[in-house]
Amino acid sequence: MTFPHAGYTVTTNTASYPGYVSWGILDDLGPRMREVGLSGTAYIIADRPVFSLYGRKALASLKAAGFAVDHHFLQPGEATKSLATAEQAYAWLAARRAERGHTIVALGGGVAGDLAGFVAATYLRGIPFVQVPTTLLAMVDASIGGKVAVNLPAGKNLVGAFYQPRLVLADVQTLTTLPPREVAAGWAEVVKHALIMDRDLFDFMERHAAALTALDRALATEAIKRSAAIKARVVSQDERETGGVRTLLNYGHTVGHALEAALEYAGLLHGEAVSIGMMAAGHISWRLGMLRPEELARQRAILEAFRLPVHAPPGVDSATVRQAMSLDKKVEGKRIRWVLLDGIGRAVSRTDVPDAVVDEALRSVGA
């Protein structure tokens, strides 16, 4: 299917859906949902702070397009991605006699999107859902590709599904109320997409770093749209991370995850951890002769321009980081599958990185 006005289209074996990325398009939510054939009741699931900022606008658009509406609140924060919260949402939907033809609308960041998506994937064995991301990370990453999940005490995202939304609608204007640190962490994902697959986007971001950081309307929309389109292209080629292409999105994640785990998921936002992880992976890429020193310097400069950390926070225990890395799920046999850069704009994955080079890279970022 084609959607002529969409910023991107995701087409997998199971679904085809449009993603809209523009400034001030929350008002279009109802009509866009109609266009993809949705009707009946729309259940907005959002955390309270996001709902108080954008809920009224979303509800008004849905009502004007003829939807019956209702809304359910989540607590903000990662702890919301739990089976207990999902169960509360199921009970809420059951009390309203939600039907298979009705739609869940996830309004918020990746937490609301992953939780509401998980509920949509499982309630009545699956009811339609729509992603309305309001964080930069969710706009360019979490809302695209249908990975939905909750956490268990044993680990993050351990229970979930691949369940594609029917539509993604990203109103870039909503980022103006997002705390600047969250915005910066989102830019880390955009820089990552540029580094692994789009040299032009990297040049564009380098040129306009200050304006992008200030969320210039036209430039920020352009960068976000291009970044989201990269994610859409990758998940269209490799929905379930079996073909290897989706793996490339993990640039910076091997060390990033290890840092997050070593800090017990407190202290660093995910994008910040990925930023440091990209510096470690960049170092390895340089040492293996794939990235020129000036390219590594450009990577560092762009991360700093977006106010992202390039060094682990003081007090990170290096033994814990190494331990966490050896538990990383990308370990194959005993070798870690590294995503590295073969020049800016081109990522490759390799398992033949010598331990001494890894160690040096970790030390280069203070881990």
Ligand SMILES: NC(=O)c1ccc[n+]([C@@H]2O[C@H](COP(=O)([O-])OP(=O)(O)OC[C@H]3O[C@@H](n4cnc5c(N)ncnc54)[C@H](O)[C@@H]3O)[C@@H](O)[C@H]2O)c1
């Ligand atoms: N499904 C995927 O493919 C995928 C990919 C990456 C990350 N994730 C998941 O995403 C989650 C992180 O998502 P996140 O970074 O969006 O964090 P988040 O959803 O926790 O949102 C961050 C904070 O910003 C607030 N907020 C959201 N939008 C706002 C706005 N426009 N204005 C003001 N405040 C706003 C929220 O209330 C929250 O407190 C993690 O659970 C991660 O596992 C999923």
